[in-house]
């Protein structure tokens with residue numbers, strides 16, 4: 001028998017998205033054709049200038065370790081990009097380059113938390129936040145959002161009520177996976193006020209910052225004022241905006257003291273993000289703007305088609321997503337838990353999507369559908385959903 005394993009590590013469960021993808025793989029292996037609305041990554045290739053910059057970096061022999069803070073030229077480019085795109089003015093000493101924002105968030109949780117500390121994770125929320133908090137031995141406390149006009153919104157009172165003397169941080173994500181929301185100034189201000197009142201860190205996940213559609217605009221909580229910036233750490237990446245998920249390139253923006261700590265932990269974690277990709281990232285941030293705009297335009301068309309089609313299915317209510325590439329419709333309680341509905345749709349209709357339950361109990365009766373897939377697939381998927389909903393028989397829930 002092997003010796004025991006870490007309790008913190010074992011407290012972490014598997015990912016629903018990955019689990020459902022594996023089930024879909026198994027069904028496809030039997031010959032079933034699956035329409036994939038589960039995917040959390042762009043279906044585009046990285047922009048050509050990025051690809052060329054990576055090849056050039058390889059040819060120029062740039063395959064060496066880089067300082068754990070990141071390539072200076074990249075950090076300077078990030079500072080310019082953040083100032084131009086988000087009005088965020090930061091020094092190079094506030095930026096740490098990481099392997100994706102997974103890498104960044106994992107540094108952040110370790111830099112901020114000790115065992116027994118608590119972190120407020122707003123739900124519905126991206127599952128890995130809880131796992132990353134738990135890996136440090138701290139406790140992730142789920143706090144449900146409120147709802148307004150069928151959309152999930154930040155509820156400042158619920159957040160304040162969940163604070164204890166052990167609370168160290170609140171995680172916010174805008175644009176918000178899975179809800180498709182882009183948080184409003186008033187919602188971010190509520191978070192900022194609570195963080196100030198109780199002396200908490202704000203961990204701001206902004207990976208979808210460039211995927212915002214007409215009538216919405218991305219606002220970084222760190223731009224609300226110098227006091228807020230002093231208690232905010234941003235994790236973001238080029239994964240979604242520049243279609244570079246597998247390239248693994250992200251960065252954190254933090255006050256200088258925390259930034260230095262993040263770089264120190266990075267040194268003992270991955271040592272540095274890939275050197276080749278750091279050169280490619282300079283090209284993405286400098287020359288990728290028109291590619292991002294074209295992808296956004298395409299996502300916007302798909303978003304309209306998907307939300308329209310979902311709203312035509314009896315019982316399904318889908319607010320128009322303001323950002324990200326996820327639609328998050330509500331389904332009737334009578335259909336049962338969204339896990340059962342998702343299982344029914346996969347096995348009976350060949351439609352892969354993610355149950356809202358994966359994002360916390362507040363969204364038990366929601367489904368997440370990614371529109372990072374072609375219009376043709378969206379139409380095919382919608383027609384299958386029309387036929388398969390409402391679920392009947394063994395999956396019909398309690399209703």
Ligand SMILES: Cc1ncc(COP(=O)(O)O)c(C=O)c1O
Pocket residue numbers: 040099100101102103126173177205207236237238239240245249250
């Ligand atoms: C909300 C959110 N944050 C962070 C990530 C991690 O992305 P990456 O590590 O590729 O930057 C994802 C990916 O799905 C996400 O949806």
